[in-house]
Amino acid sequence: MSMSTRRIEVQKKVLTKNDVIAARVRERFRERGIFAVNILGSPGSGKTSLVELTAKLVARRIRTTALSGDQATENDARRIRAAGMPALQITTGNECHLNASRIEDVLDAPELAGARLLLIENVGNLICPAAYDLGEAAKVVVLSVPEGDDKPLKYPGLFQRAELLIINKIDMLSLTDFDPEHAAAHAREVAPHIEVVSLSCRSGKGLSGWYRWLETRVPELSPLDALA
Amino acid sequence: MHELSVAAALFDWALGEARTRAPQRLVSIELEQDPLSCLNPEALRFGFEALTADTELSRVRLDFVPIEPTYRCGVCGECLKTQPAPPACSRCASPMPRLSRESSLGIRSIEVEP
Numbered sequence: 001m002s003m004s005t006r007r008i009e010v011q012k013k014v015l016t017k018n019d020v021i022a023a024r025v026r027e028r029f030r031e032r033g034i035f036a037v038n039i040l041g042s043p044g045s046g047k048t049s050l051v052e053l054t055a056k057l058v059a060r061r062i063r064t065t066a067l068s069g070d071q072a073t074e075n076d077a078r079r080i081r082a083a084g085m086p087a088l089q090i091t092t093g094n095e096c097h098l099n100a101s102r103i104e105d106v107l108d109a110p111e112l113a114g115a116r117l118l119l120i121e122n123v124g125n126l127i128c129p130a131a132y133d134l135g136e137a138a139k140v141v142v143l144s145v146p147e148g149d150d151k152p153l154k155y156p157g158l159f160q161r162a163e164l165l166i167i168n169k170i171d172m173l174s175l176t177d178f179d180p181e182h183a184a185a186h187a188r189e190v191a192p193h194i195e196v197v198s199l200s201c202r203s204g205k206g207l208s209g210w211y212r213w214l215e216t217r218v219p220e221l222s223p224l225d226a227l228a
Numbered sequence: 229m230h231e232l233s234v235a236a237a238l239f240d241w242a243l244g245e246a247r248t249r250a251p252q253r254l255v256s257i258e259l260e261q262d263p264l265s266c267l268n269p270e271a272l273r274f275g276f277e278a279l280t281a282d283t284e285l286s287r288v289r290l291d292f293v294p295i296e297p298t299y300r301c302g303v304c305g306e307c308l309k310t311q312p313a314p315p316a317c318s319r320c321a322s323p324m325p326r327l328s329r330e331s332s333l334g335i336r337s338i339e340v341e342p
Binding site: 007128 | 230233234237238241255258259263264265266267297312313315323324326327329330332333334335336337338339340341342
C-alpha cells in the first residue's frame with residue numbers, strides 16, 4: 001500500500017448473491033416438504049443413470065422430480081422422463097455449473113408440483129459446481145470406477161461438501177486397478193463425515209444402499225423390503 | 229472455468245463500490261481464499277482483467293491472501309478455521325464439524341486513493 005492510499009475493511013463474500021438466493025431456495029424447499037439432493041460428478045460418472053434407476057425405484061412410492069443441468073441438449077431430461085420421472089432440463093450454455101438462481105427460476109414449474117424428492121443432476125465437473133450452494137439438503141458425489149480411486153484426494157473441495165459418495169460402475173472393477181476400499185479411505189481422509197455406497201447402475205447391484213440413504217432422509221419412502 | 233462467473237460477481241460489486249466512493253479511486257481488492265474454494269487465482273485475475281478492460285476499474289489490482297477453510301459445528305454452531313477437517317468441535321466436542329455452506333472467497337478489504 002502506498003503512502004497516498006488507505007485500506008478499508010469489507011469482510012464480504014464474493015458470491016453473497018448466490019448464497020442469499022440459495023438460502024431462499026432452501027426455505028422454499030422446507031416449506032414445501034421437498035428433500036433436494038444435488039448430485040455431482042464427472043461427465044460419464046453415471047449421474048443420469050443413477051437418476052433413471054431411482055425413478056424406477058421410487059416412481060410409485062413418492063412424487064419425485066429431476067432437474068438436469070448440462071451445457072447443451074435435452075438428452076438427460078428425455079432419458080429420465082422415459083424412465084418415468086418428471087424432469088426439467090436446465091441448459092447452462094457456457095457455464096460449467098448450476099447456480100441457485102437457475103434453481104429458483106424453475107421452482108414454480110408444474111413438474112415440481114407436489115414433489116417430495118428433488119434430484120438435481122449438476123453439470124458434469126468435479127471443481128466448479130462445488131463452489132455454488134443451490135439450496136439443497138445434501139450433496140452427493142458419484143465417482144465411477146474408470147476414473148480412479150484417488151479422485152477424493154485430487155478434488156477435496158467437492159468431497160468435503162458432500163454427505164454421500166456413490167462409487168458407481170462396480171461391475172467394471174475386474175477391468176481396472178480401482179480399489180473401493182482405497183476410494184472410501186481417501187474420501188474419509190478429506191471428509192471424515194462422508195458415507196459411502198458402492199453400486200452398479202448397469203446391473204443394479206448395491207442399489208439398495210442408495211435407497212436406504214434416501215429412506216432415512218425422506219420419511220414418505222417405504223422401507224426397501226416393502227418394495228415389489 | 230467458473231472463475232469468469234466469480235469475476236463477473238466481483239466486477240459488479242467493485243463497480244458499485246467504486247461509484248459509491250468516487251471521487252476516491254479504487255486501487256486494489258484484497259481477497260481471502262481458502263484451499264477448498266475451488267478457484268484458481270490466476271484464472272480469476274484473468275477474468276477480472278478481461279471484464280474491467282476499458283472501464284473505470286481497469287487499473288484495479290486483485291491481491292490474494294490465503295486463509296484456512298471454515299468448518300461449522302452442527303450442534304453448537306461454533307466456527308472453526310482449520311485444515312485438515314477437524315475430527316471434533318473444539319467447543320462442544322461433537323464429532324465431525326462440516327465445511328461451511330457459504331461460498332468461501334471473501335473480500336477482506338479494499339485500497340482507495342483520495
